Amino acid sequence: MRMLLTLPMLLLAGLAVFVFASHPNVPQQFSFVSGETPVLQAAQAFLLPLSNPAYAPVRDTTIYGPQLDANAAMLLHVESGRVLYEKNASVRAPIASLTKLLSALVVGDLFQPSEVVTIASVSVRVDGQKQTLYLGERILVSDLMSMMLVESSNDAAYALAAYAREQDIDFVATMNQKAVSLGMQDCRFTDPAGLDDTAYCTARDLMRLVQSALQTAPQLWPLMAQSNLTVRSADGTIVHEVKSTDELLGQLPGVIGGKTGYTDGALGCLILVVKLPGKDDTLISIVLGSRARFTDTKALVSWAQRAYRWE
Numbered sequence: 578m579r580m581l582l583t584l585p586m587l588l589l590a591g592l593a594v595f596v597f598a599s600h601p602n603v604p605q606q607f608s609f610v611s612g613e614t615p616v617l618q619a620a621q622a623f624l625l626p627l628s629n630p631a632y633a634p635v636r637d638t639t640i641y642g643p644q645l646d647a648n649a650a651m652l653l654h655v656e657s658g659r660v661l662y663e664k665n666a667s668v669r670a671p672i673a674s675l676t677k678l679l680s681a682l683v684v685g686d687l688f689q690p691s692e693v694v695t696i697a698s699v700s701v702r703v704d705g706q707k708q709t710l711y712l713g714e715r716i717l718v719s720d721l722m723s724m725m726l727v728e729s730s731n732d733a734a735y736a737l738a739a740y741a742r743e744q745d746i747d748f749v750a751t752m753n754q755k756a757v758s759l760g761m762q763d764c765r766f767t768d769p770a771g772l773d774d775t776a777y778c779t780a781r782d783l784m785r786l787v788q789s790a791l792q793t794a795p796q797l798w799p800l801m802a803q804s805n806l807t808v809r810s811a812d813g814t815i816v817h818e819v820k821s822t823d824e825l826l827g828q829l830p831g832v833i834g835g836k837t838g839y840t841d842g843a844l845g846c847l848i849l850v851v852k853l854p855g856k857d858d859t860l861i862s863i864v865l866g867s868r869a870r871f872t873d874t875k876a877l878v879s880w881a882q883r884a885y886r887w888e
Contacts, residue, residue: 633657634858634885643880645873648844648866651780652877655791655850655859661881666784669763669777670865673838674729675846676752676771676778678797679786681722683751684737685794690719692740693811700736704772710736715811723808725770726801728819729837734770756782759789774842780863787848787861798850801834802826823847824871829878830854837870845870851878856887 634654642662649665660666695715702708709724710716710732721737724730738748752766756778764778790797804826808817822837831852838846847870849862860881864873 633659634661634881634887636661637884637886640880640884642884643873643876645864645876646867646869647864647873649780649863650865650867650873650877651784651861651863652881653784653788653861654881655788655861656857661860661885662877663780666780667763669779671774671776671840671843672771672778672783672865673774673840673843673846674731674771675783675836675838675848676766676769676776677725677729677734677838678790678836678848679752679756679766680734680737680748680769681726681797682786682790682794683748683755684718684722686755687741687746687751688718688737690717690722692718694718694721694736694740696732696736697739700732700739702732703735703770704731707731709733709817711815714815716808716815717811720808720817722797723800723806724817724819726797726836727803727806727821729822730819731770731772735768738769756786760785771838771843772840774840780865783848783863783865784861787850787863791850791861798834801836802832823849825849825874829875833859839870844868847871847874849874849878853882853887858887 634657645664647664649668649670650662651660651666652662653659654661693715696710696712698712701710701712709728709730718737721733725733725737741748748769749766752769756764756766761778761782764782765776767773767776803821805818805820808819809815823835825835826832829851831854833850833852835847835849843866845867847864850859851862852859860878862874862877864870864877867873
């Protein structure tokens, strides 16, 4: 009788070992956009190189996690969809000018780059400090986008929202609708520039935003990789020398693009997309609430290169 009972148990145990060996632990996946398949279009291949979908970097557990000042952070391997690191990724926090990446997607949905915007008083020195546009200036939508994303111009963000208002479009409401459509369920936006610290998002939902921008607006990333550029008004009489707020441009190799953010409430925030030198591997780094956002981001990327086997 004991032999009869033992034999089925041994067979079951052997089957379990076979199944486990045939199906190793699957790394944590992070979907590109809710309901979408992470299929890369040919036009985007220069940003997101096609690779073996079964490939994922392997963690070296002998290397401890990075020491960050940031209140929240997240690091994603694009090609496999694997989250390599996260800290308070689902905690709501103000995100300052990272908001402008969402604003840029909304602008792309609403307007043509060649449309001309006339700057009104509501779009001049909107933060009470820095003026980047001039009353009555006429400027292309594409150039306002450049100023908004490269030098993080608050005036440009508000000018685009005011232009929408002239066409009876509630820009902020459209931003929130866009966020929901991308699966960003834990965010609320109250202005186009991110000046209001009562607005919030999470690192996890920002990752969805970045992935969507990489897929649907690849033209934004070479722009956000520029250290400086020159923008002129539509009639050529006003010249704007635009300087990037991203200190990692030219310092960290392989940067595809990024967006900075800072307010007293949000502290330092940074999105950075970087391709690892000599490899077909792309990382998305998000840092929120940091007093050392550039140092934290460099530390995250450096740690990932050491803590994972890239082959």
